[in-house]
Amino acid sequence: MRIRFLFLVVSIFAFTALNSGAVDIPTNEIQQAVKANVATPEMLEIWGNYIAELEQNGDQPGRDQRGDLDDANYYWKDSNEEDGPEFGWIDISGIGVNLNAGDDWNSDILDLGFEFEWYGATYSEIYICSNGWASFVSDGYSIFLPRAPDEGEPNSILLVNNDDFSADEEDAHIYFWADPDGGTVVVTWDNVHFWNDVEIRSSFQMILMSDGSVTYQYGPQTGVDGSNQNVGFESSDGLLGSSVIYREEGRIEEGLAIRIAKGLAVISIDPQELVSDNGGQYELTIGNSGDGLLDWEVEIEQIAGEFDHGILGEVLNTFQWQWAGQNYYKNGFAWDRDENRMWVCGYNHNFVGTIDPNDNFTQGIHYNYGQGMSDMAWLNGLVYIIYQTNGVIQRFNSHGQLMESIYLPDNFNPSAIATDSENNLFFAVNRYNFSELRVYSVSDEGDFEQIGTINNYLPMVDNNQVWNIEWVPEHQNGELWVHAYNHIYQVDIDTDNWSAVELVQDYSPWNDGHGADGIGFDGENLWIGSYSHAEYQIVNDATPEESPWLSLNSDYGTVGPGQSDQINLTIHSGDM
Structure with missing residues (x-):
């Protein structure tokens, strides 16, 4: 036999974002008023609370040179990692567009020249802010942004080196260069300075590639080492992303490169x-x-x-039960899944007993209940038996002791019963017309609730009277077995709609059978018994059980x- 293995690759790894919820960023009016020393007390209170919240974010553990994959499979690595990106500064001062930036400034829309996929969305434009960040959707110019990811606006943020930088000096510039044919965009913050201290300088750049990757690179730094900076990235809703550097001294230096990409499994x-x-x-x-x-x-x-699943009805073994020889009805079977034994009963000998198929069909306990029995079933450690004359159901424990009589909803009177112990289901055939097969769920307390009716199966069993059924959940394409007069039928049931689909297979085990002959299932094979024959038979069902x-x-x-x-x-x- 040759076995081929097929693998379906879908990335659905769980990840907890560093920040949850949203940080309310003060308005541009408040930010500018604070910088100009004209803020009102209310503005100063709002600003102070915001700065305190940012500092609290900074108390969270920092990351090393590598970021975990998030829910969308994005990760980051820096050049301090052995397999990290190599630093390779791209000088665009002579080929790029000088954006003539100033302090607290945003570029407005810039065309990438190609479509860039980011967290499931596709962008062809970008906005650049003088304060060391870019966004695919926001034209704001917030000074200090929260640690990424954050649900508060702005979103779709690329925090290249977020701080209160300015490009209003003659030697400070922000350049933009797009190469649509090469699928590359480079943005360089060249020698930008802290807004009120021209001695604090930083050069850094962002490289966007058409493969969806982003690289941050850091050139010469004066007074900038990560102590006050914010580096990271986030998705369009701010739920996913990662903080790379957040106010961590010594993390930013000349020659550092950080690559952000969507991980690919091999x-x-x-x-x-x-x-x-x-x-x-x-x-x-x-x-x-x-x-x-x-x-x-x-x-x-x-x-x-x-x-090769064998031939339906092929006799695999036989045995005799001392209480039911020839000319005795053998119509009741119930497989005990706890003890791996078969309960058997009959109509005209009044006995119930157990058979152990793993010990050469040894006879176990037996009782004479004093009246004829029709069908039986096992569920959750209890045996259910129908009496032939009146259709009353009684429930017995595993020792064969009577527990109680059972009355189905609407006083439904069955001719045959079966159970599905995997799903706690109980099946009962209408004693008076045989065309109605009701389905009940059974609670842990033993209460019955009708959940369906199979009312189209009878033509598939040649409209016979039905005094014995078996339900085999392992037979997913033919769960219902019926032993009618001289014939055994297997019927496929739609268990979503409780409807018979088709007759799967059938055969005649006897030439001299009886309408009250029985059928059972032991997890592997069928058990059948007939009034006209002294021996019980274990036969092949010719049906593959689930993954056998x-x-x-x-x-x-x-x-x-x-x-x-x-x-x-x-x-x-x-x-x-």
Whole structure:
């Protein structure tokens, strides 16, 4: 057998932003009034509270040379990292446009010349502020911005070197250069100075590439080392992004480069193919040699060979139960998933008992209840039995002791019952017309609530009287089994709408059967019994249970950059 593994890569790694909520930035009027020493007491209070909040942000732990991936898979690295970007200053003073910037100034719209993708949005324009930041959407000129990311406006911010810088001196400039053909934009803050101290100088630039990456570079610095600066980036809503430097002494120096990009995962699978004739256990390694998160999921596709599920009705084993020989009804089956044993009962011998298929069909407990029984089912450690003459349901514990009688809503009187222990469901056929199969949910307290009705299945079972059914949730394309007169049917059910879809398969196990013959399921095979035959039969259902031949210890996960996951895979040769 050859097995191919398919991997679907979707980045959905969880990340908690450094800042939550929004910081209210004072208006431009307040900022200018404070700088001009004409602010009112109310303005000074607002400004003081804002500065205090920014300083509180500065108390948060700083980052090293590398940033974590955020929810959109963006990250940053600086040139102090071994695999970080190399510093390479681009001089555009002779080729770029001098924007004639001043103090607390914004460029208005500048055309990039190409489409730039940023956090799922596409931009073709940008705004440049003299205070060391740029935005794809804001023409403001705020002086000190909060630590990124922040939901407050302005958003879509690129904090290249945010401080109260000015370009109003003759030797201070802001240049802009766009190369649409090369997919490059460079913005340089050249020798800008602190607004009221021309001795404090900084040169830095931002490079935007058409691949969606952004690079910050830092030239000569005088009195600027990161102690008062704010460097980072954020998404259009301010929910995602990262703070790179926030008022951290010694972080900014000449020759520093910071690259921001969207991480890309590069998957490797070892081995890429398994060939197995006899099954066994195997270990697969999923590696990620990229710089983005790899979220993987395994899908199995059979590309060669056929699975032999056997022949429907093929007799695999037989046994006799001392209380139900030939000419005794064998119409009740209920698989006990807790004890891995089959409960059996019948109409004209009045006995209930257990059979252990793992111990050569040894007979276990048995009781004579004194009246004929029709069908039975097991759910949550309890056995449910219908009495043939009146359709009354009684509930018994695992020792066979009577607990109570059960009355379905609307006093519904069933001829046959089944259960789905995985989903706490109970199924009951209408005793008087057989065409109505009701579906109930069963609470932890044992209460019944009707959730659906399957009323179109009877033609698929040749309109027979139905005295015995079995529900097999493992048979996802044919959950309902019916043993009617001389015939067994498997019907596919739409469990969203509780409607019969089609007859999947059917066969005749007996030539001399009876309408009250029974059917059960032990998790692997069918059990059937007939009035005319002394032996019970265990037969092949010719239906694959859910993933019978292969199991994984994990079928999804997330692998970080440079890391790997191991999957343990078991091929069950007996089911192939």
